[in-house]
Amino acid sequence: MCGLLATSVLCSGVLLAQDAAPTPASAAAPTGPTIEQRVFDLEKYVTNGQAGKDGDKEWTSNIAGPGPGHNAWQMVSTALVIFMTLPGLALFYGGLVRKKNVLSVIAQCMGIAGLVTILWWACGYSLSFGAGNAFIGDLQYKMFEGVSPYASGAGYWWISDSMWAMFQLSFAIITPALIIGAIAERMKFLAVMVFVAIWMFAVYFPFAHMVWSGTGFMCGPLNADAGIKAIDFAGGTVVHMTSGWSALVLCIILGKRKGYGKDSMAPHSMVLCAVGTGMLWVGWYGFNAGSALGADGIAANAFTTTTLAAATAGFVWAVAEWIVRGKPSVLGFCSGIVAGLVVITPGAGFVTATSSVIIGVFAGVIPFLAVAYLKKLLGYDDALDTFGVHGVGGTLGAILTGVFASKEANPGIEGLLNGLVGEQLKAVGLTIVWSVVATVIISLVVKVVVGLRVDPEVESQGLDLAEHGEAGYEH
Secondary structure, X not given: OHHHHHHHHHHHHHHHHOOOOOOOOOOOOOOOOOHHHHHHHHHHHHOOOOOOEEOOEEOOOOOOXXXXXXXXXXXXXXXXXXXXXXXXXXXXXXXXXXXXHHHHHHHHHHHHHHHHHHHHHHHHHHHHHOOOOOOOOOOOOHHHOOOOOOOEOOOOOOOEHHHHHHHHHHHHHXXXXXXXXXXXXXXXXXXXXXXXXXXXXXXXXXXXXXXXXOOOOOOOOOOOOOOOOOOOOOOHHHHHHHHHHHHHHHHHHHOOOOOOOOOOOOOOOHHHHHHHHHHHHHHHHHHHHHHHOOOOHHHHHHHHHHHHHHHHHHHXXXXXXXXXXXXXXXXXXXXXXXXXXXXXXXXXXXXXHHHHHHHHHHHHHHHHHHHHHHHHHHOOOOOOOHHHHHHHHHHHHHHHHHHHOOOOOOHHHHHHOOOHHHHHHHHHHHHHHHHHHHHHHHHHHXXXXXXXXXXXXXXXXXXXXXXXXXXXXXX
């Protein structure tokens, strides 16, 4: 009892010290929250819950606004996701292309980062998270109007509204950057920029809104009136399926690389690819654990499931390759790790540790089969296996999330578990159809307006010198 009293007095003293500024005698200060309500608010901060509201009782919390610990984790997570694109994805893709095209891939990643950031500030964030309707937001947050670093609640209770906007920007950057893996070594830089600009409005902004906005058509956890009550913790549909299926369509329309199937197109540097893979794995903790929107138990679970799935899939892919081809390659380990990260993404905060290992096994087998056999069977030139890993992996992850989601991992989804597999299948179907149709239209428009493909001579010489006037290597 004495300890509790001392704690209460200490908490009261700390909080009252913040209000120590004198006020005029004529203006009596309004009655603040009680000591019990202040302790309640502190408990909610620790558990990443809502302060200032206990049942039907509401009050103005003295610690309203961004919470230091949770907000700090969001800042770190945002930096980690940006790190995934630059330098992670740039090095991963850069190592997989021929050396004459390494800078073209890096330039495309950098160009997309700049372009998408400008669009996000101008209207993309608003179209993604403004109230709008079930399919697209509105312009209430254009040019970040009303997005304050000192306010919280736009994303979650304790993270700054500005950090929520920046965290979501990091997702918006990497998603279209994934597409360039399918069309590497043959698409004009200008065409890539024009395609991405249109694609963000036609595909990414609507899907970010539908899946993660409180008014979204597929946002089961937040929208009681959602047409499809699906769940997607960190971007199985929004990020990996949209980019993966769009990549497949774009590479088919673009056509195969010159000499594909005849000339050697082996990765020029598996060292760069392996380094990029490590960066992607580390950055993915921001991607998945950061999507808990606070440093809480759900974040810890997402961190755990991400690790288990990535490691399991990397090992299983290499073993499958060992069985089929006689040797486990570094490329196999790298591809498997990324596939595991992709497949666990939509379920990272919804599934248990054991389920994530099972998901990792699926991630090491199904995308491997897509990369090793489906691509050859259908004859498309997905240069760096964007569709095989992200399209197939994202689709697999969305479905397996419906199978393995558990209230043991995340109590907040208990009411959504009944019939969840069916809802996930609906979300998968809508994502595929929308992404494919939109990409066909955008690709044809870009082809007419600026052209899609570099000249054969440029392709033979390499895009680095022809498009950027630089070479990745002196010799």
